């Protein structure tokens with residue numbers, strides 16, 4: 097696209113800076129000097145995509161290779177999409193504003209199921225055929241990874257290559273093979289064959305799926321000798337050695353997470369039974385405190401960010417947290433660089449840390465009990481007690497906080513209305529706790545936000561066999577809570593039940609859903625995670641037209657014997673372990689954090705060898 | 709402790725970033741340049757950077773100003789040099805000078821802006837037609853526009869005579885299908901007129917076939933009125 101064409105588009109859209117590229121630390125390369133053009137595509141709007149750490153890692157990793165140029169692609173907002181269609185212009189990359197079909201690869205990151213329709217939309221706006229088998233030599237190769245790739249089947253007919261697990265090594269191995277192939281003049285299939293054996297690579301077209309008459313899976317058949325029966329995820333052994341970007345792009349506009357990020361560890365050992373991340377990212381691997389300090393230093397210097405976030409699944413579990421935080425406060429406090437610690441467990445130790453952090457910049461307080469009664473918290477293996485919560489709240493209120501958020505899930509297995517009452521009770525106890533704190537110690541004006549999301553059973557969790565609550569049931573529960581949470585200090589917010597249902601369908605879907613997805617997109621579905629765009633009726637029409645019952649996927653309890661659509665994927669956690677955890681859940685028996693002693697999930701067997 | 713008044717340009721793709729984006733960008737550029745900014749007190753410390761005007765998205769400019777308060781003494785030249793190395797293509801500091809702490813804020817002193825405005829035309833129009841239109845327009849007794857604003861949730865329409873806000877309107881260039889104006893208009897708290905608003909009114913009253921949504925505005929300079937003369941914020945003593 098010429099500069100003038102782009103200018104004309106930009107004058108007509110809301111937030112034109114979403115499309116200009118050119119940000120600090122974005123990479124410029126001479127197209128004549130590169131061998132492979134890669135498009136990193138985040139199937140959502142710029143502000144969401146740019147907040148995602150994985151994108152920054154891969155973008156910089158790829159651009160660190162001389163012969164590769166990685167550019168960015170995001171979903172254009174509806175206004176830009178309208179203009180592109182009106183002017184018959186193809187969707188473009190941010191770096192060089194080139195049509196996306198000129199690229200060799202487009203790599204989608206799959207962060208949530210509700211972004212799948214946006215994948216199709218991006219392809220279509222780029223004039224790229226939607227189905228893998230419709231694309232030819234001249235089309236880009238479509239590759240995908242990220243948490244949703246652990247059940248790749250719903251988009252297996254769309255994506256050419258999936259990469260499972262942590263991509264830093266495997267992506268380069270794959271692109272090395274591509275370089276060899278590119279100049280060989282042979283067809284795409286030959287390239288796929290050359291990579292099919294790489295650990296972590298899944299090529300769906302090399303497999304056939306067979307079904308029973310009742311719609312469940314019968315067999316998953318490799319169609320070629322070099323297609324492995326089971327595909328294992330990749331993990332990075334040592335986080336101190338793996339590439340981590342020091343010069344990350346600094347967006348011009350305000351994105352969702354507008355700050356520097358350093359990942360302090362991967363994996364989680366808490367073993368919450370609803371949590372997919374806690375299973376798929378095992379084992380725990382920490383980055384050393386020294387390495388984190390170095391990275392933080394470089395990133396702050398290279399970006400000028402006013403806030404640094406330490407990212408992980410459970411920040412409090414980082415063994416060097418205290419040392420690290422004191423260091424960061426000492427070093428950057430004067431420059432007013434604030435710290436944010438997501439996923440923190442609030443105990444007295446972390447509250448002290450947060451109090452220190454507060455002296456630089458104010459942060460909000462969140463707490464995630466996830467369930468309202470001790471029984472249900474035991475079911476999901478969330479090892480917090482009411483005492484912990486109230487104690488933390490009391491401390492927080494006396495330290496001056498008056499804005500707290502509590503996260504819960506509704507629709508969890510075995511949940512009854514007693515558990516909902518538990519949420520209400522907790523909310524009121526938090527309010528009481530506030531008023532018990534002496535007036536001179538607390539800040540005026542209490543705001544307690546109770547937020548409920550709707551539980552969606554996910555693959556590779558102990559609840560992967562469970563039925564999801566229906567839309568109606570969830571709605572009744574929300575209405576019930578809404579009625580009981582009317583209080584001047586309490587605000588109740590909740591998720592839309594229809595979107596949770598759709599998420600549930602695709603989370604545990606099989607290959608048959610690919611056609612439904614295409615149909616829904618044809619019906620105008622996109623940005624399904626955005627309430628203003630979500631078209632439930634069109635989705636239901638798509639299911640009907642394809643003769644597929646969405647409840648088969650979301651609302652059905654599976655038996656342990658049933659072959660699951662993701663059975664060919666190996667994350668290193670055994671099915672046996674998940675089963676056992678599910679049974680313990682039904683009995684509301686806790687399983688301890690495996691940092692104290694191994695609980696036998698299996699990851700230490702084939703994946704890392706020996707102990708965790 | 710010191711205070712600097714800085715003049716900078718904002719053009720090319722950078723015309724598409726908002727005022728808040730610009731503020732963030734400057735703060736981060738200054739931090740990267742290792743310049744010690746002064747911060748406001750309180751829970752959410754803000755750097756003491758203040759701009760002359762809030763530049764709207766789409767406006768390119770070679771005459772923007774900001775005041776920056778520092779926790780150190782710094783030679784203006786060194787400031788310009790260090791910060792420019794940290795600024796993205798399209799934003800550049802042209803000059804800076806030390807000012808006294810008590811120097812009135814930019815926001816309070818700005819009175820006028822000069823602009824170049826390019827306007828594509830729907831059909832060929834002669835230079836003469838346009839010149840006559842400008843003359844007739846400027847000869848009007850009053851030029852009333854209607855401004856709609858919300859008051860207590862209701863729309864209230866206010867009549868404003870903008871004649872006094874137009875200091876100069878002249879034709880700079882003409883070629884069959886497009887024209888370029890040079891304008892000097894009121895800017896700031898005492899009176900403010902956006903070029904687009906003026907052009908819209910001009911199209912409406914004089915029936916000149918300008919395509920309004922393709923009008924492009926470039927700011928040349930900001931001025932403050934001292935006595936009868938317009939001087940730039942950097943020319944003020946203090």
Ligand code: SF4
Nearest residue numbers: 690694695696697708
């Ligand atoms: S193998 Fe044992 S210690 Fe390692 S993650 Fe699994 S349960 Fe925890």
